[in-house]
Amino acid sequence: MDIYTFLTRFFPRRIKKDFNQLIMYSTIKIDPNKLLGFILLFGMAFSLYSGYIISLFNILPFILGFIASFAVIEAAFYLWILFSVDSKARFVETILPDALQLMSSNIRAGLTTDKALLLAARPEFGPLADEIKRIGRETMTGGSLTEALLKTNQRIKSEALSKTMDLIVNSIRSGGKLADLLDQTASDLRNQQMIQKEISASVLMYVIFIFIAIGLAAPLLFAMSSFLVKVLISMSTKIGGEIPSEIAMGGSAPISMTNIQIRPEFLQEFAIASLLVSSIFGSLIIGLVLKGDGKEGIKFLPFLVVISLGLFFLGCYIMNTFFGQMIGIRI
Incomplete structure (x- = not known):
């Protein structure tokens, strides 16, 4: 027994069962117990190192850095598995109409249902072809075709595939015309895919607006705000130093300068945190608008973060370098 399988013993049975089912839904060909133990061990090792580095630079205490790093790395693994599940389901849904059409043609050619199903297992069908071959092996060894x-619903997490399998099973049990059912189902699935593409195209303007607001407008506005605060602090310090102390203390000065409580460093930290949070929620909204699923937008998160933070720092540099020199203020 290796270390990964040994670590899996400490997980509750419910978690191991759900994780095994999730791996079965995905395209990952690794033993679930070993993968679960590896995720735990790698997460702990990475978090120990990250927590030490974070505490070394006085960003967070070691415990908080360890917990934050562990949560991030475990969430990253979980998202990786979810993306694998979704990619497998989307691929199957894409080629499912062609597979149903091929099965219908085989049945109309005079083949039995099980043989028509086996001959529809084309290599280009990928995971669906593997499931068709599994069904053929089970039926050839005396298993029930309907069972x-x-x-298949336990191996591919797809609502379209699940409904299609239920229709095929009910048609076999009731003795209906399976070929006509397969043709009609394939036609309905193609129409549904066309409608989904039209919807995605119609909401593209909303996605562009969200991307511009988060990736372009927000970082530039934060850069301007940060520059304005620095200018006000510099001007107040300069004007306050030119007013004689006896006039300022006597209250006879024409203007009254008070200390600005906002630090430029605080505003910069607030801007970075706001841009990160906005990028996270913006990517979720983009996924929800485009695909109807929030986690589909996670793939846009790195681009939003890089663009928004990059424009923010670039805007700060341009403001401080060029506009600061133009108005004669060194920031």
């Missing part, structure tokens, strides 16, 4: 078809 083998329903087991």
Whole structure:
């Protein structure tokens, strides 16, 4: 027994069962117990190192840095598995109409249902072809065709595939015309995919607006705000130093200068935190608008973060370098 399998013993049975099912839904061909133990061990080792580095630069205490790093790395692994599950389901849904059309043609050619199903297992069908071959093996060894078809729902997490398998099973049990059902189902799935593409195209303007607001407008506005605060602090310090102390203390000065309580460093930290939070929620909204699923937008998160933070620092540099020299203020 290796160390990864040994670590899996400390997980509750429910977590291991759910994780095994999640791996079965995905395209990952690794033993679930070993993968779960590896994720735990790697997360702890990475978090120990990250917590030490974070505490070394006095960003966070070691415990908080360890907890934050562990949460981030575990969430990253979980998202990686979810993306694998979704990519497998989307691929199957894309080629499902072609597979159903091929099965229908085989049935109309006079083949039995199980043989028509086996001959539809084309290599280009990928995971669906593997499931069709599994169904063929189970039926050839004396298993029930309907039960083998329903087991597909436990291996591919797709609502369209699940409904299609239920229709095929009900048609087989009731003795209906399976070829006509497969043709109609394939046609309905193609129409549904066309409608989804049209919807995605119609909401593209909303996605562009969200991207511009978060990736372009927000960082530039934060850069201008940061520059304005620095200018006000510099001007107040300069004007306050030119007023004689006896006039300022006597209250006879024409203007009254008070200390600005906002530090430029605080405003910069606030801007970075706001841009990070806005990028996270913006990517979720983009995924929800485009695909109807928030986690589909996670893939846009790195681009939003890089663009927004990059423009913020670039805007700060341009403001401080060029405009600061133009108005004669060194910041």
